[in-house]
Amino acid sequence: MGGVNRNSTLSQSNSIQQLARKVKKASYSLAHSSLQQRNKALLCAAEALRASMNAILSINSEEVEKTEVGEAFKDRMTLNENRLEAMAHGLEAIAMLPDPLGKEQACWTRPNGLEIRRVTVPLGVIGMIYESRPNVGADAAGICIKSGNGVILRGGSECYQTAILIHQAMQKGVQEAGLDPDIIAMAPDNNRQHVKDMLQAVGLIDVLIPRGGRSLVEFIQKEARIPVLAHAAGLCHTYIHGLADFEKSRAVLINAKMRRTGICGATETLLIDQAVARQYLPKLADDLIELGCRLVGDTMAVKIDSRIGVAKENDFATEWLDSVLSVKVVKNIYQAIQHILKYGSGHTEAILTEDKEVARYFMDHVESAVVMWNASTQFCDGGEFGFGAEIGIATGRLHARGPVGVEQLTSYRYEVIGNGQVRPV
Amino acid sequence: MGGVNRNSTLSQSNSIQQLARKVKKASYSLAHSSLQQRNKALLCAAEALRASMNAILSINSEEVEKTEVGEAFKDRMTLNENRLEAMAHGLEAIAMLPDPLGKEQACWTRPNGLEIRRVTVPLGVIGMIYESRPNVGADAAGICIKSGNGVILRGGSECYQTAILIHQAMQKGVQEAGLDPDIIAMAPDNNRQHVKDMLQAVGLIDVLIPRGGRSLVEFIQKEARIPVLAHAAGLCHTYIHGLADFEKSRAVLINAKMRRTGICGATETLLIDQAVARQYLPKLADDLIELGCRLVGDTMAVKIDSRIGVAKENDFATEWLDSVLSVKVVKNIYQAIQHILKYGSGHTEAILTEDKEVARYFMDHVESAVVMWNASTQFCDGGEFGFGAEIGIATGRLHARGPVGVEQLTSYRYEVIGNGQVRPV
Incomplete structure (x- = not known):
């Protein structure tokens, strides 16, 4: 040429x-x-x-x-x-x-x-x-x-x-x-x-x-x-709320992170309520590590499970597109939403909870193109939406x-x- | 300051x-x-x-x-x-x-x-x-x-x-x-x-x-x-088709041009079928001239009514925003549409005709944001559309x-x- x-x-x-x-x-x-x-x-x-x-x-x-x-x-x-x-x-x-x-x-x-x-x-x-x-x-x-x-x-x-x-x-x-x-x-x-x-x-x-x-x-x-x-970018978050069903959350999170790590709808950061972090996080880490996923987390996460590496601030702004998951333990839904507003790319975020009002609050206050309740972020896809085919995914506001x-x-x-x-x- | x-x-x-x-x-x-x-x-x-x-x-x-x-x-x-x-x-x-x-x-x-x-x-x-x-x-x-x-x-x-x-x-x-x-x-x-x-x-x-x-x-x-x-720009056209009702066309055209000449929905160019031009144009010119409107037109228009001045090519690309109307006599609807595609600004165009199929063809083939049939182009307005208020009018394709x-x-x-x-x- x-x-x-x-x-x-x-x-x-x-x-x-x-x-x-x-x-x-x-x-x-x-x-x-x-x-x-x-x-x-x-x-x-x-x-x-x-x-x-x-x-x-x-x-x-x-x-x-x-x-x-x-x-x-x-x-x-x-x-x-x-x-x-x-x-x-x-x-x-x-x-x-x-x-x-x-x-x-x-x-x-x-x-x-x-x-x-x-x-x-x-x-x-x-x-x-x-x-x-x-x-x-x-x-x-x-x-x-x-x-x-x-x-x-x-x-x-x-x-x-x-x-x-x-x-x-x-x-x-x-x-x-x-x-x-x-x-x-x-x-x-x-x-x-x-x-x-x-x-x-x-x-x-x-x-x-x-x-x-x-x-x-x-x-x-x-x-x-x-x-x-x-x-x-598709810096997607999955947030496990204090009233989440554990077995459901486990399956959804593993799928959201590991089904295919290189796509834009893959979860890059796990946010988990401190009320359930001590109980759930080690079990989730078991599954993820077994599948070859590396975990990095904030101080609290590392304290709960020493297999989790110490996250640098920039890790929460990183779209891994790989078998790596950032983990942050949050006080409550407000802190989870604040984190997403700060680090998210406006693509797809999911909340896992059995409480309908909490889910509604999350979906109303996260400003992303797609918000999910009790589902894997990897569903953000034209085919899965029933569009037959997609030419791309948009995170802007216009059109x-x-x-x-x-x-x-x-x-x-x-x-x-x-x-x-x-x-x- | x-x-x-x-x-x-x-x-x-x-x-x-x-x-x-x-x-x-x-x-x-x-x-x-x-x-x-x-x-x-x-x-x-x-x-x-x-x-x-x-x-x-x-x-x-x-x-x-x-x-x-x-x-x-x-x-x-x-x-x-x-x-x-x-x-x-x-x-x-x-x-x-x-x-x-x-x-x-x-x-x-x-x-x-x-x-x-x-x-x-x-x-x-x-x-x-x-x-x-x-x-x-x-x-x-x-x-x-x-x-x-x-x-x-x-x-x-x-x-x-x-x-x-x-x-x-x-x-x-x-x-x-x-x-x-x-x-x-x-x-x-x-x-x-x-x-x-x-x-x-x-x-x-x-x-x-x-x-x-x-x-x-x-x-x-x-x-x-x-x-x-x-x-x-709002370079809007009104096209009087061969099967237009004359009295209707007269009222609509006068309104489209003269109600307010400075707004973007005002008609700037009249296209008129040659089949009816000789019959309609002098009467339309009577009305418009009486209201203080100056007319410029192509050779055919000038030949039909000597009060119409000779249009320069650029006149058809001009948004007058004033009491001036460009006039072109066209062979048929195809020539009318070609003219609009060439000179229009994608804002609003109207066809005046009693033939439903002709109107449908016009509305399908003119590529403007708003297409009208038997109505004044000055209706292109948020209030008139029932929106209550408008912040602007858009001629792009997105959003x-x-x-x-x-x-x-x-x-x-x-x-x-x-x-x-x-x-x-």
């Missing part, structure tokens, strides 16, 4: 702008396509992915081999038959979802007889910037097709050739359904300048969705001139919070239907 | 940040206040405004007098008894609206028994940047109180002393209701640096709402590092489009209620 870098910044800049203009134009026709057409595109794309399976797996294994990165990164890059089949199946699942477009959200009649309807429409053009996982390209394109949005994909440069083949399969599906293949575009090469150009594409890209590590997401949030839907699925990629317009009404002076 | 400018940029910058932190903290308690308290604050603020009427009118007339600006600007700056009473009454109207907070938007149960609810919450802190009209400060503060949001007001420097008194009355109302007066803050002086600092207050201000001329709004949209809800009222200043959270569920591997 070296040749590409010789081009001037200006021409690179033009290439993303030109691309975005093409996608914008194509997205206009997509917005008026029928549900049948969009679903057909998804089903055809799934077939095209399966048909290219050998080619995709072969180029992917070449790319994995020549990339010099850690094992965890390699694993994320790697496709195999199961993963590719899951991608194809995901597209079919999106096809099964109800149409998010043209839905009447509200309708009312004014005293002057004007009828006002609020109806869902696509957002426009999505800029999808992601790192290592090649499946994100297919998932994102699928969600955008369903929701009537154009999309520009910019995947990690390590998987650029894999991404090209996935992109071709998606475009093939779109074309077979009689839609304009330009609705799914891909950055023309893996030059990093394209990411910067996407951040500046005011009026051409309507929203950016970054998926990847914290530094990527924070960079995009900081530099983008267009709205961003994202979460930079969409929590898992972002096809519904969240819509906007609305107002239709005002009259019979010659004029506005009085 | 000269003394203020001697302070360094750094300390100015800190002052907005410090203020925003205080508002953020206060807004947390507001988010958990009862509807009764928020309504009481609104009613008390209305009374406080009335009680300060003499002081406000007197300082306002001083400010109007010493400001060297045009008459239109002076008129916008000016308060009188009626306008102040309207402000107070507006707050009472907001108190009558239903509670936008804690509303269940959706609720469903997953196969594993998890109950998921989507519930409205405040956005957080609103940054309100406006120009000349002092009433915007009271309206915005009222809408923010009702919707549980903190607000930082930054009004035009010409009315700074007026704004201080209005701000004091609003704070008094908030305090009498037992709420923290810090939820309504005002930039500490009229230094322009504060606007720039507000644009950079990432994490402290959640959304900016600018109200004012196009250059102000475009500056903020360009420079802001935080999301903006706004419209830079809110069209009139922005109390409902649009909310976000949501998900509550996930379980009974010990864990997520399967």
Whole structure:
């Protein structure tokens, strides 16, 4: 790809702008396509992915081999038959979802007889910037097709050739359904300048969705001139209240921390009421240590169980994404909430308690996108929410919070239907 | 105010940040206040405004007098008894609206028994940047109180002393209701640096709402590092279709153009089908010219009625905000829609026709926030939509489009209620 870098910044800049203009134009026709057409595109794309399976797996294994990165990164890059089949199946699942477009959200009649309807429409053009996982390209394109949005994909440069083949399969599906293949575009090469150009594409890209590590997401949030839907971190808390059921808490906490440690919905910090800490904490530590989890805690936690290491202040601000759990013994729910407000990332927090009023207080006063009562924080996921698929999880306040699925990629317009009404002076 | 400018940029910058932190903290308690308290604050603020009427009118007339600006600007700056009473009454109207907070938007149960609810919450802190009209400060503060949001007001420097008194009355109302007066803050002086600092207050201000001329709004949209809800322009079109009812069209067009020419919902361009142009245009021109409206048009329009001046290409891209109307004769609905897509600002467009299918096609294919059928574009207004009050009108795609009222200043959270569920591997 070296040749590409010789081009001037200006021409690179033009290439993303030109691309975005093409996608914008194509997205206009997509917005008026029928549900049948969009679903057909998804089903055809799934077939095209399966048909290219050998080619995709072969180029992917070449790319994995020549990339010099850690094992965890390699694993994320790697496709195999199961993963590719899951991608194809995901597209079919999106096809099964109800149409998010043209839905009447509200309708009312004014005293002057004007009828006002609020109806869902696509957002426009999505800029999808992601790192290592090649499946994100297919998932994102699928969600955008369903929701009537154009999309520009910019995947990690390590998987650029894999991404090209996935992109071709998606475009093939779109074309077979009689839609304009330009609705799914891909950055023309893996030059990093394209990411910067996407951040500046005011009026051409309507929203950016970054998926990847914290530094990527924070960079995009900081530099983008267009709205961003994202979460930079998932520093999730599970709070075991004094009136929690122990066996329930044990199962939920272990799952919240250990089911998969690398996802943003994994619990990173356990808050536990001092009333039950002495009784519960050693048993919880037994389970966690047996599963290979390291524990760090505040003075009180360490005093209760010496297997818990001494936490540094910064540990409570750390998203471990690993088999490590920060533990803090709290006086009561107020201290638990204060801790979450101070250290949380606004993603997902859970309270474990049998007291309904306490749970209500917690859910009302923790300001995160998702609040849970007696459930594992790992349930924060578009699929688990019943959205069929997700393109990301957002922790901002504007537009969409929590898992972002096809519904969240819509906007609305107002239709005002009259019979010659004029506005009085 | 000269003394203020001697302070360094750094300390100015800190002052907005410090203020925003205080508002953020206060807004947390507001988010958990009862509807009764928020309504009481609104009613008390209305009374406080009335009680300060003499002081406000007197300082306002001083400010109007010493400001060297045009008459239109002076008129916008000016308060009188009626306008102040309207402000107070507006707050009472907001108190009558239903509670936008804690509303269940959706609720469903997953196969594993998890109950998921989507519930409205405040956005957080609103940054309100406006120009000349002092009433915007009271309206915005009222809408923010009702919707549980903190607000930082930054009004035009010409009315700074007026704004201080209005701000004091609003704070008094908030305090009498037992709420923290810090939820309504005002930039500490009229230094322009504060606007720039507000644009950079990432994490402290959640959304900016600018109200004012196009250059102000475009500056903020360009420079802001935080999301903006706004419209830079309202270049609205009224399209008279071949199957329009003439008498209806006549009344609607005159109202859409001439009721008030300076508002963003005023029609700036008339598109008229060539099938009826020869018959209708001279009569419409009669009415408009009699009301003092100047007309400019394309070749065909000029040929039909010589009182219509020759339009320059740029005239169709001009938001007149005055008694001027651009006129274009179009071949058909497709040409009308193409014209709107090219020149429109995404605000409000209307079609006048008796054909339902034609109207449906128009509303589906014009991509503006508000589309109307047989009604005056001047109806694009929060009050006319039944929102009680509006803080602005948005033409972007994210979060809110069209009139922005109390409902649009909310976000949501998900509550996930379980009974010990864990997520399967």
